[in-house]
Amino acid sequence: MTGIETKDLIWVGVVALGHSLQLGQAATEVANLRRKHKISPPTTDGPPDFIRALRAQQNCVEFAIPFQVVLWTAGVFANQVPAAILGTIYLYARRNYIKGYIEAADKRIKPFWQSIRALQGLVIVGVAGIVNTGLREYAGIDLVARLRQMAS
Amino acid sequence: MTGIETKDLIWVGVVALGHSLQLGQAATEVANLRRKHKISPPTTDGPPDFIRALRAQQNCVEFAIPFQVVLWTAGVFANQVPAAILGTIYLYARRNYIKGYIEAADKRIKPFWQSIRALQGLVIVGVAGIVNTGLREYAGIDLVARLRQMAS
Amino acid sequence: MTGIETKDLIWVGVVALGHSLQLGQAATEVANLRRKHKISPPTTDGPPDFIRALRAQQNCVEFAIPFQVVLWTAGVFANQVPAAILGTIYLYARRNYIKGYIEAADKRIKPFWQSIRALQGLVIVGVAGIVNTGLREYAGIDLVARLRQMAS
Numbered sequence: 119m120t121g122i123e124t125k126d127l128i129w130v131g132v133v134a135l136g137h138s139l140q141l142g143q144a145a146t147e148v149a150n151l152r153r154k155h156k157i158s159p160p161t162t163d164g165p166p167d168f169i170r171a172l173r174a175q176q177n178c179v180e181f182a183i184p185f186q187v188v189l190w191t192a193g194v195f196a197n198q199v200p201a202a203i204l205g206t207i208y209l210y211a212r213r214n215y216i217k218g219y220i221e222a223a224d225k226r227i228k229p230f231w232q233s234i235r236a237l238q239g240l241v242i243v244g245v246a247g248i249v250n251t252g253l254r255e256y257a258g259i260d261l262v263a264r265l266r267q268m269a270s
Numbered sequence: 271m272t273g274i275e276t277k278d279l280i281w282v283g284v285v286a287l288g289h290s291l292q293l294g295q296a297a298t299e300v301a302n303l304r305r306k307h308k309i310s311p312p313t314t315d316g317p318p319d320f321i322r323a324l325r326a327q328q329n330c331v332e333f334a335i336p337f338q339v340v341l342w343t344a345g346v347f348a349n350q351v352p353a354a355i356l357g358t359i360y361l362y363a364r365r366n367y368i369k370g371y372i373e374a375a376d377k378r379i380k381p382f383w384q385s386i387r388a389l390q391g392l393v394i395v396g397v398a399g400i401v402n403t404g405l406r407e408y409a410g411i412d413l414v415a416r417l418r419q420m421a422s
Numbered sequence: 423m424t425g426i427e428t429k430d431l432i433w434v435g436v437v438a439l440g441h442s443l444q445l446g447q448a449a450t451e452v453a454n455l456r457r458k459h460k461i462s463p464p465t466t467d468g469p470p471d472f473i474r475a476l477r478a479q480q481n482c483v484e485f486a487i488p489f490q491v492v493l494w495t496a497g498v499f500a501n502q503v504p505a506a507i508l509g510t511i512y513l514y515a516r517r518n519y520i521k522g523y524i525e526a527a528d529k530r531i532k533p534f535w536q537s538i539r540a541l542q543g544l545v546i547v548g549v550a551g552i553v554n555t556g557l558r559e560y561a562g563i564d565l566v567a568r569l570r571q572m573a574s
Contacts, residue, residue, distance in 0.1 A: 121273045121425045124347055125407040131343050131400045138336035160325035173464035182335040183486040184442035191435050195428055223463055248435045255429040273425045276499055277559040283495050283552050290488035312477035334487040
């Protein structure tokens, strides 16, 4: 049985919703700086902190699709627990990234690479899940069941 | 049983495809104004209506990931009917947003907040669905079944 | 039975992960040109090849959500094989788009339209899948089963 059940995606759903709220938060940071500096849309030029907020938001948007894809792929094909843990680390790193970038350009670097490592972890979990699903489907081999048997 | 079935996602799928076409439409609006004003890519500067069209598209892209996430989360964990209705309201508001923003910057404001309210509605439906799934899985409580019982 | 099973989404998952890596690759191209030309974030202005790389990445991000939506919709509601084939064509066209655009603005045009045609193909497969699921659910008609019967 490989049917997808909602109970196996609860924690991935929680992290995915949290990520949506974080993207809304990044948009709000930009809107607040627009108000502070009286910069009306569609203008995208302004003082350095506004430019940095815009770029922080833009970078979060650029990585939002890869994040959601690897989060759900890891959750659906492998297991929601490692997916949700790595997803939470990503959200935490991105929160520091947005906050840090608005303060100073250099403060974006460390949390950026943390978020990339969380993404890489999710890719590994997702690939492992897909490979296991593929082996079970096309070669009749269930690696996870074998590992469990070996461990017991 | 919490298995996910395609029949329970038909209307969410329809709205999701409609959203994809709308993003294509926003890109086409920008392309049309590029042609009208003879602005070849990669240039992103130009007359005010072109700048406004670019920003309208950009804003729709920024909110596209949160929208798809909350749409599918609401549809998968709760029910496709409220998800598709709120999703349709979002698409309608975003259509007015794009059209309005290209005409004048102020005309973006009202439909923007309509689209945000539709998003908030989807978040509420999604959270309710996840909470219900979690209670059923971890506490053996099925709120939806109880409410139905009380209503009958 | 219309339950969604992971085994029916293996190839869509592979293409979706490949797309995520491609978006990461587009970000890396921009980062490499930043290093080459010594352009530190948040600056977005620079020599033509850097501007073209930025726009190539931006365009890939703009089309990333429609792509993921139609890829999974086609895979879930219709069949993963056509979805994954069209998805692979999209990834191939986008690879040429990024490479071509960085070299010269004109070299983006042909692969761009190839990627659009792959998207249109995915929309057609997705719509066919949703219509078939809808007819089966609401009218008791299974078109795919009928076609198979007619063919045998």
